[in-house]
Amino acid sequence: MDPAVPVSGHQYTLRAGGYTADIASVGASVRRLRFEGRDLVVPYEESEIRPFFRGALLAPWPNRVVDARYTFGGKENFLAMTEPNRGHALHGLMAWQDWLPEEHTGSSVRLRAEVVPQDGYPFRLRVQVDYVLDDNGLHTTVTATNTGPSPAPYGTAPHPYLVGGNGRVDEWTLSLPADSVLNVTEDRLIPTTLDPVDAEFDFRAPRTVGTTFIDHAFTDLAYDGGGQVTVGVTGADGRGAGITFGRDCPWVQVHTADQPDPAVSRVGMAVEPMTCPPDAFNSGTDLVVLAPGGSHEARWRIHTL
Secondary structure (H helix, E strand, C coil): CCCCCCCCCEEEEECCEEEEEEEEEEEEEEEEECCCCCCCCCCCCCCCCCCCCCCCEECCCCCCHHHEEECCEEEEECCCCCCCCCCECEEEEECCEEEEEEEECCCCCEEEEECCCCCECCCCEEEEEEEEEEEEEEEEEEEEEECCCCCCCCCCCCCCCCCCCCEEEEEEEECEEEEEEEEEEECCCCCCEEECCCCCCCEEEECCCCCCCEEEEEEEEEECCEEEEEEEHHHHHCEEEEEEEEEECCCCEEEEECCCCCCCCCCCCEEEEEECCCCHHHHCCEEEEEEEEEEEEEEEEEEEE
C-alpha cells in the first residue's frame, strides 16, 4: 500500500442532509456515520486497523462456518480457520480486501472486489457495493455475480455497531421485532435449535438491555406492510440509531459486543441483517446458490432514530 494511504485504506466522504459518512476501502467498511454531529455507529480512525469488524462488509458468507469445513456439490471444502479460539471460519473472505472504486460523488460511492477461486472456496464472484447517503440515511446495496463456471454458495451481511447515545449497551433500549432465536452452544457458538424468543431475548416490545448477553441470530421478523423491518437502539433521550432492511435479509445477528477489555466492551450494539443464518454453508438454511452468470442483491439502510 502507498505509504500516503491510511492503513484503513482509501477514504470516501459522503454528505447529505444532516448526515456524513466515511467509507474506508479496506473491507468496504463504514468507518464513521454521523447525524448532525452525533455518532450512529461506533467509529474508528482512518489511521487504525479496523477493530472487531466494525462496519465491514461480509461476503461470501456472514457469521461462521462451523469447523471451517462444509460440503457443496458433493465435495468437502476446508476453509482457513479465521476464528481460531472457536475453531471456525469467520465472516467470509472480503473483510480485509482493499476494494476498488468505480464511482464517487459527494453523496455516493461504488466499490468492487473479486472473490477468486481458492482453497476452501473454489468459486469466482464479482461483488459490488453501492453506498448512497440521502436525507433518510445511508443506503447500502450489495450485488454479487457468479463469474465462474459452476454454482457457488453465497451469503452477505454488514457489521455495524449501532450507537444508542451516551453510555453503553446496558443503558440503551433495544427494539428487535423477531419471534424466533437461533440458540448456540456457550463455548463455540455453534447453532443448535431454533426456538421462540423467551423472556431473555424478547425485545419485540422495546426494553432496556441491562446486563443481558446477546450473540445470537434472530428470524421470523415482523415486516411492515412495505416488507421492511427496523432493529434499533435508543438512549434515555429517545435518540439513537436503527437499521432497516427487507425480506432479502430474513435473519439478523445481534451482539452486545462484550469484550475482555472493559474499555471497549459493550460500547455498541452489533446489528447485522443477514441473507442466511450462521453455518448456512452446512445447514443450507436460506443459503443463496448463485448459478453461473447469476446475481443476487441485498439492501439495508442505517439511519437516525
